[in-house]
Amino acid sequence: MKNYWLFKSEPAVFSIDDLDASKNATTFWDGIRNYQARNFLRDSIKAGDIVFFYHSNADPLAIAGYCKVIREGYPDHTALDKTNAHYDPASSEQNPIWFMVDIKLIKKFIKPVTLDILKRESGLKDMKILQRGNRLSVTSVSKDEAQIIMKLAKA
DNA sequence: GCCAACGTTGGC
DNA sequence: GCCAACGTTGGC
Numbered sequence: 001m002k003n004y005w006l007f008k009s010e011p012a013v014f015s016i017d018d019l020d021a022s023k024n025a026t027t028f029w030d031g032i033r034n035y036q037a038r039n040f041l042r043d044s045i046k047a048g049d050i051v052f053f054y055h056s057n058a059d060p061l062a063i064a065g066y067c068k069v070i071r072e073g074y075p076d077h078t079a080l081d082k083t084n085a086h087y088d089p090a091s092s093e094q095n096p097i098w099f100m101v102d103i104k105l106i107k108k109f110i111k112p113v114t115l116d117i118l119k120r121e122s123g124l125k126d127m128k129i130l131q132r133g134n135r136l137s138v139t140s141v142s143k144d145e146a147q148i149i150m151k152l153a154k155a
Numbered sequence: 156g157c158c159a160a161c162g163t164t165g166g167c
Numbered sequence: 168g169c170c171a172a173c174g175t176t177g178g179c
Contacts, residue, residue, distance in 0.1 A: 008177090034162075057177055115178085133160040135176045 004141040005045060006052040006063070006129055007103075016053050016064040016108050025105035026070065030078045031086040033098060037138035042073040042099040044140075051103050052141060052149060054129065055112070062112035063149060071102035109153045123148045 007029060009015065019027055032038060045051075049069040055062055075096035078084040091097040118124050128139035141149070 010177090036162095061178075133176095135161060137176090 003044070003046065003049045004052070004143060004146040005040070005049060006054055006127075006139050006141050007067075008054045008056045008129075008137040010057045011055045011064075012057070015055065016105065019053070019067070019103075019105045020108060026102055028071075028076075028100050028102050030076050030100045032076070032100065032138060033079075033086060033088065034136065034138075037136055038097070038099055040138045040140070041101055045069055045073065045101050045138075047072050050106075050146065052146075053105075060112060061115040063109065063118070063153075064112045065105065065108035066150075067103040067105050069101050070104045073099040073101055076100040111153065111155075113149055113152045117152055118149075121148060121152065 011017075014027075019025060029041070032041060047069050051067045051069060052063045053065050053067055055064050075091075075093075076086075076098040078086045079088040079091040079096065079098045080093060081087055086098075088097060115130075118127065119130060124130065124145055127141065127145055128134055128136065
């Protein structure tokens with residue numbers, strides 16, 4: 001069964017346009033250093049799942065498009081790279097702590113679905129991203145929520 | 156730039 | 168194992 005997710009990214013660091021410009025519009029989602037998000041990446045996110053791409057710390061704050069998971073969880077090699085900002089000395093090739101998936105851009109929304117719009121939609125009031133204080137950068141999205149978001153993107 | 160919320164760290 | 172201190176996130 002196909003599941004839905006939402007990944008946050010600061011466009012100043014990596015935007016949906018950066019993804020669009022990547023080879024095959026595909027990237028590995030590296031640098032996640034939070035255990036709850038790691039567990040999703042390692043255990044729950046499956047090939048074929050849909051990922052909404054959210055721009056945080058941005059203008060506008062919005063879901064900018066969506067992607068498809070084309071490779072399931074595998075070790076995040078940036079954790080082993082001493083020169084990388086996300087280097088973690090506790091991780092090793094034998095015992096990787098951090099994981100990532102590969103995603104491919106499917107569609108960049110013509111009109112991004114802004115946070116304001118999401119907030120006004122009663123069917124989305126339980127979305128993780130709308131909960132006060134939620135900082136988790138990888139969250140699950142229900143099928144109903146996903147359908148509403150898709151509809152809003154076409155509106 | 157502010158600051159609330161949260162996860163992590165480390166002393167005890 | 169508790170919890171205060173700290174660093175980070177991210178909307179405003």
